[in-house]
Amino acid sequence: MRGIGLGSAGVLFAGIVFGHFGMTVDHEIAHFAKEFGLVLFVFTIGLQLGPGIIRLWKAQGFLLNGLAVAIVAMGGALVVGFDYLIGLAPGSGPGLFCGATTNTPALGAAQQAAASLAPDSEISVDTLASAYAVAYPGGILGIITSMLLLRRLFKVDVDAEAEKAEQASGTKNDPLERRSLLVTNDRIGSIAFGSLPGVDETGVRISRIQRHEQTEVQHATEETTMQVGDIVQVVGTPQELARFEPLVGRQSDVDLMETPGDVVYRRVVVTEPSVLNHSLRELSLDKIYSTTVTRVMRSGVEMTPRGSMRFQYGDITHIVGDKDGVERVSKVMGNSLKSLDETQFASLFFGVAVGVAVGMIPIALPGLPFPVKLGLAGGPLIAAILFSLVGHLGGLIWYIPYSANLALRELGILLFLASAGLGAGETFFSIVFTLDGMKWVLAGIVIAMLPLLTVGIVARKAFNLNYLTLCGVFAGSMTDPPALAFANSLSDSQTSATAYAAVYPLTMILRIVAAQILVYLLLS
Template sequence: MGQFFADQPWVAVFSVVALGSLLGLCRFGPVKLGAAGVLFVGLLVGALDKDIGPAVPTGVSALGLALYVYTVGLEAGPAFFRELRGQLAVMAAAIAALVITAGVVGFVGHQWFGISGPYLAGGYAGIGTTTPGLAAAQAASENPAQPAVGYAIGYPLAVVVTILFIAVLAGRRHWKARRDPGSGLPAELVTRTVQVTKDVRWDDVPGVATHRVLASEYRPADGEPRIAHALDVLAAGDLVVLVGGESDVRSATAYLGELAPLDLLDDRSTVDYRRILLTDPDLAGRTVAELGLGPRYGALVSRVRRGDFDMLAHDDLVLQLDDRLRVVMPHGRADAITRHLGDKESSVSEVSAVSLGVGLALGFLIGIPSLTLGTTTLALGAGAGPLVMGMFLGWRRRTGPLVWTLPTRANLTLRQVGLLLFLAVVGLTSGHSFRENAFSVFGLKLVAVLTLGAFVSYFLMVLGAKWLGQSRERTMGLLSGYVGNPAILAYANGRATDSRINAGYSTLFALGILVKIVCIQLIIGL
């Protein structure tokens, strides 16, 4: 079997992708391995015969990695730059924790146990679960199999230890958050029809000024239902449809009056509503206000569903392809608004070859320059170059006619394909070396170093977040993003329902990858 895979490397690659994906679906305690299952199956298959690794087309891994990090950057860029000012102190704490961890892993591993830099760099990438970091370590090593051994040992260790930390955080009910007291954006939106029992100014209603509550439909006490444009004063007897998080809508309802005995949304004879898919490239990267639905059609957007999350629409919310817009409109205007927004299912998986090609080319270009410090050469390389460019272009969203962002489904598909190809090739090319080194005294030494590094790293991150006054929920998200593993994020979301978890993850995910890549190249020089 080993020789067959050596003779048929493409069969080996896609067999590993298939079997590894099946392994990734299996649950081990509270988590699944996900895409990492491909790496472990690749290591197992690669260990069958020493000729398998050299036969595998390694150029595939570079392409897969570039697709993965570029699409991650496109998605993470807007959140990163949006959070930059408010979370600058947290980002600095994360950078300090990663640098200190690199020092601990490098010093203890090299000075106490005599482990060489490539193994330690791969292990450091493993406890950071950073696939681009592994690529950077391999690119800087004479023997690319050595970092892969460290990564394969550190990765499962990171998942287990981080989950322990998350479990402890989830149990800290009296965690004080002096600088993060709010509940963030609502995890789920609700719609309620409220009957006004007193005269009130709309802008005084709790949550309106902060864009946490909006009105989608309104019926005066003596009139017909209408779209809730530019509400001013509400009078007793009026009905208004509120949209927002459960607690925010409850507060607004208490201020306005009481829940109405009827639901305005049940009557669609005057005001209609529907979900419409945004697929017109000319509208991507524009704000809700720039759609012009109010002036042109008398309509408004109340919600925007992106992926699996519903967001409350407001004028400054920037839209992207594949967003589903909940549009409240006058009866009979649905067809015209649908044509305006696109609503073509066939477009949600389409990719602009021009913007994708230009973005990746620019990413590879900025990865070329290098800086030599003593015996260490630093460069963004094929791992960080496309990531940085993706973050920048994702933040810019569009340049003239070029729309840089991708439809959500297309982004996720390209990301998964790229990651699976990269991990399959890494596993196959490193399997034989892993078999020779992991299950030995040397392997036990590496486990000890990485365990120490993992505990130091995660403890410093949590301590820094608490010292900076971050909430328990945001700290769980920050730790998930700091480690950079979606399985850990899923576990954190399973232990608490709060949008600050996802916000914290977005804050540190891309930044963590970049800092780890730099630290990895420094460790390689040991």
């Protein structure tokens, strides 16, 4: 409507309507589909965004997690305030906190805490679940509405925000270009190209050289030395080349790409596990095979390869050298185009299994009678981030083609939302249209929206935080996959998903702890 849609989150509300009219699924099947969909969704997100999450942690991790902590704290304070002002039914306060913030693991922890306080009473536990179910849809709608209100309030241009985010994260680089340089500096004659000052800082790479008064071109590596009168071809961004050019000499009109000689060029895809996570310097391709890597294409981004760059599965490299050297490097790198189109299901489900196991690990926190767990959302997410950084383990390679990743991610969130909606729809309307139900709905929306709007305004005004990053923080601080699905639909950028994953682990633990604290405060 007017350019705004709910995206995948619409499935939840459709499920509630269909569930209300009696369309149901076997309970065990629905429960499995919901949990399997959630695991699939968060694991594929973590697998794709792992490296970007680490960069974001280094740059803004303290700020983003600080904002998420503020959102959690304000939500808990509002629950206590509502209980004091309007007298919520016993057990409904922690349920509203879990439902308005769409956190199922927190509900489980709260129910355990309630059962420990009153072992013979099921009223508080049932009230917790009812309040959660009523507040849950309003929580999702409140998060999405908060995103839209901030967008309208600050007149946000989403495309411009996506452009800024890509520039800030380094995922959008200046295009690379070739340049021919005439060597006029006689003081560099005894120095190998790779040892020249400024080469590693600028990232400029050498690929070809035409010796003075010779007609044929030769391939060049970091071991190549240059003499006055030589013409060299270098590769880099315009800014890098502008810094490097005065060190060597001046620009030449000679195009070494058109000059005859025993030099070949080939695009080679990295698909061999043995070279993954090894740096260009460690592989020593220039010394062993007398070849040069002039460019690396990763996830659609073209980069100049520095010595410290580590190869990842699916990197497309530009190799320059003689025919024999390039052929040997192609075999070393793998260069299997077929492998890029294959989804590594063995690796995928091994990683999922590890993630589920991680989510089941109890974490003892001081002052709480029950250990907390990351659950089926937090465990797989953290495991996927770690596996994406490791890259491979023996023959297991954590690489999924982008289209397959996106399909699995959408399938996961649709299974989760459909199951959740159908389950909530059975009793949703019968509870909502009671006095307590109306209180819960309104209180849940306030608990969801007020902290988000307050923190969002402060983040934009005081820190000028990117809007898409802020949307990711909103979804992550509420541990809400449907809200993330909506945020992702605003732009093709992965900025929201990266921010979501950056704040999710800490937020999950905080919400589980906060839910149990609220139980002790309001029921003891």
